Amino acid sequence: MASQITGFGPYLDGSYDASLQVQLNAYERTTAHLSARRAASDAMRTPEDVRARQEALRAYADGVLDASSADRPAPTAIVTGTVERPTFVLTKLVLETGPTQRVTANLYLPRDTTERTGAVLFLCGHADAGKAAARYQAFCARLASNGLVVMAIDSIGQGERKSYLDAAGREEVPANVVEHSHAGVQCWWTGDTIARYFVDDARRAIDYLCTRPEVDPARIGVAGNSGGSTQATWLMLIEPRIAAAALGCFITSRQSYQRSGGAQDAEQILPGGALIGIDHEDFLIAMAPRPVLVMSANSDFFPVEGAHETVERARRAYEILGKPESLGHVRADHPHGLMPELAKAGAEFLVRHLGNEPTAAIDSSEPVPIPEAELLCTASGRLRVDYPDTPHVFELNQQRLLTLRTARSSSPAQWLTDQVHRQRRTPSELFPRWSPAENHRLGDVEVRSHRAMWWSEIDVLNAGVLVEPADRPTAALEIACFATGSAELADRTDWLTERVAGGVAVLALDVRGTGALTPHEINPFPLDENYGTLYKLMTDLIWLGDSLAAARVFDILRAVELIAQHRAKDLGDCPIRLFGAGPGAFLGYLAAAIEPRIQRIELESPPLDPTTVVDTRMHGPQSNWQHVIPGMAVHCGLEDLLPLFNGRDLHIPQPAGADLAPTRRPNDLEVYSD
Structure with missing residues (x-):
């Protein structure tokens, strides 16, 4: 008679392999929704069909991603310095995007431009240096050298916008990737995605570009790489002012990436997005017939086969609208990253569609990076240190919770x-x-x-x-x-x-x-x-x-x-x-x-309290994300x-x-x- 009671042996005592069931459950349900949406996309025949899909996408995105308040005044900017280069002048800015809300940005202004020109908002991928990362600098400088105004902003948790700092200004939560998920979990508890705050920063940057005398507001494009392309795709769903987009090292297909086993940051997750079948082709469909260039690395962890399929499927919308040539796809033989080959292709594309001289020869020389310290917009290199009253996602989400709670309708139990x-x-x-x-x-x-x-x-x-x-x-x-x-x-x-x-x-x-x-x-x-x-x-x-x-x-x-x-x-x-x-x-x-x-x-x-998580800046332990039921802090x-x-x-x-x-x-x- 045994004295110790133990659990099951491997494979439920050899009777069943349950190790894949959660994965297969999620994959099969996702595939069902994506397949239904694909069938509907395949049935598009007329411009009205395309516009109906675009309207449905925008309606969903308005509910999930729109963090803006109506009728906000245009952002103002504090100029903190300039950097002179032979073909452009870089102005260092602190954008004031709302009451005490601020975003650090570098504005590249081409020299010798006497008339309004197009502009590009550049959104950074997961680089610790943010806008100062060498490859991102090079891309922006190349565009400015060819006559476009460029604004590169520091994304949340990157560059000068690290949110979790101790009294000495040191990081308490590692920058970008980890910070995005640390704050993103708190947003899930309120039923939101942290992406709404990335999108709001980007839209306010566009608002600012529209006020610049050098910029033609009808020719504002967006570009990004990796996580920056993620932000750009969300913007494409919701922002009609974008005239063109260049997307590096992100576009694939949801099924291709899901089956790779790779995880993603919180800002790359749209709650309920699969229920309306949102796939990467929809980002491109939302832009049609406006020009889009997809830039893929053949050895990326974002599967290139998914990118190829997505572009070909989205091309139908462009064909229906009479602009098949407005959707392009370039590929390069290298791993993940905005390498020179893709950067040059992206620059040529944006200059052709947004510049004053679209047929002029492109200056493709490789820019010399500017030292990171010279690009800082704050004295300390930390927005939170120089402007301690600036709210970050933690504070904004806390306020969001209070606002949403006042509007809840259903009973907590129901x-x-x-x-x-x-x-x-x-x-x-x-x-x-x-x-x-x-x-x-x-x-x-x-x-x-x-x-x-x-x-x-x-x-x-x-x-x-x-x-x-x-x-x-x-x-x-x-x-x-x-x-x-x-x-x-x-x-x-x-x-x-x-x-x-x-x-x-x-x-x-x-x-x-x-x-x-x-x-x-x-x-x-x-x-x-x-x-x-x-x-x-x-x-x-x-x-x-x-x-x-x-x-x-x-x-x-x-x-x-x-x-x-x-x-x-x-x-x-x-x-x-x-x-x-x-x-x-x-x-x-x-x-x-x-x-x-x-x-x-x-x-x-004691059970985990969702409200306490939202109200605790340094919440933890890390594995508490397993408890998330999106919206619970609001409703229950x-x-x-x-x-x-x-x-x-x-x-x-x-x-x-x-x-x-x-x-x-x-x-x-x-x-x-x-």
């Missing part, structure tokens, strides 16, 4: 129920499979265990280990939501012994992506850290208007169904309880709130759910350092008690 249940595809039965009983002794208690698996959705198995007292009556059945699922049983022997000695049967539950259902790793990052497999799959679900956390709460509700059925067979009419630890505390709290059959809820630690705070526990026992430990004394709520509701 909102949460909808988030958990919508898009789920349940089978006609759970179809549980129970292993033969195994006998154990825990201390002086004889127990039996069963391993089980059942279908939560038609393509998602759940699993668990049921441990029952064999030598005494069962008084209750408890769902245990451990941090690592049933794999944690071996470390929970004392806890388990105490439970079964008290007559409590325990189901150690594996919700999707945990325990015996841990996913197969699909990229080189650690499984549950930023940009790892679970992060990537979670963002795939956000694209679908879903979330990993909501799906896991659904899994807990399905376990209640399983228990109800099993109880009727073997356990009599004993009450259902829930225990939550680590992430399971948050998931369990939400599940119990909307499942009244759970009569007692005990959490080992933890405190909003407390009335749902009336008449039931809820036990939550007091948070460390909290001043709130343990209290007992009415109707045996116990909150913050040890």
Whole structure:
């Protein structure tokens, strides 16, 4: 008789490979939406069909990306210095884009221009130096040397716009990639994408360019590389003033990139975008018939085959509108990056479409980079240091939360129920499979265990280990939501012994992506850290208007169904309880709130509070993004759910350092008690 109870062996004891199920669920659902949208695109025949798609894209983008306030005055600029070059003058600016809001920018003005000319807004990829990165400088300088006005702005978290600094001006959150996701998680909790703030910066830069006497407002283009091209594509969905676009090292297809296993930053994720089938071809369709050049690197991690397919598919819209020549695609044999070959092609394209002399010979000489220090627009090189009253995404998102909360309409319980249940595809039965009983002794208690698996959705198995007292009556059945699922049983022997000695049967539950259902790793990052497999799959679900956390709460509700059925067979009419630890505390709290059959809820630690995440500048730990249910901080705070526990026992430990004394709520509701 074994003395230790463990979880499953590999592949659910050799009976099923569940390591791909979360991935396949997200991929297949995404493919279904993309395929439906492609079929609709293939059916476009007339200019009216193209315009209808453009209007639908703009309507979606207006809701997701538009962070602007109507009728704002044009931005003003503080000039902090100039840099003289033979073919252009670079002016260093601090754009004042709103009340106390500021963006650092370099404005390249071509020499010897006596009439208005076209302009280009350059948006930076993930370079620490932002606008001062050598390749980005070279691109801007090449355009200015050929007669175009160019404005390069520092994107959020790059160049002089690092947001998370200590008192000495040192970075507390690593720049750009990590910062974008650190702040982006907080935006997801409010139901937003951080991309709205990138887009607003870009639109305000266009507003400023329109005021410059050197610029023809009808000839303003946009260019970017990598993450800068991401920003440019969002701008293309929403901004009708863009006359041309050059996009480096980003355009592919959603399916091609999704299946590569690569993760993306928070600003590259559009919540619910897959539901209307948004694909990369739509960025190009949104621009038709305005000129667009896609610039691809053949050895990029953004698959070039996806770019080729996307351009060819989008070309139909240009053909329908009578401008097939306005969509171009150039490729170069190098890895990811705005290398000279692509940069020259992009410059020639923009000069041809925006310049005063489109047929003139292009100066393609390679510009000499300007030292980064000479391009700084602030004395310290840190906007946050020189202008401490400037709000960054953290502060803007906090204000956004307050604004959205005043307008919420649905009840918190109904909102949460909808988030958990919508898009789920349940089978006609759970179809549980129970292993033969195994006998154990825990201390002086004889127990039996069963391993089980059942279908939560038609393509998602759940699993668990049921441990029952064999030598005494069962008084209750408890769902245990451990941090690592049933794999944690071996470390929970004392806890388990105490439970079964008290007559409590325990189901150690594996919700999707945990325990015996841990996913197969699909990229080189650690499984549950930023940009790892679970992060990537979670963002795939956000694209679908879903979330990993909501799906896991659904899994807990399905376990209640399983228990109800099993109880009727073997356990009599004993009450259902829930225990939550680590992430399971948050998931369990939400599940119990909307499942009244759970009569007692005990959490080992306080559940994550979305409002606290939004209000905490240095939130963490990193893996808390797994809990995100977009919009929850607006629509359903933890405190909003407390009335749902009336008449039931809820036990939550007091948070460390909290001043709130343990209290007992009415109707045996116990909150913050040890």
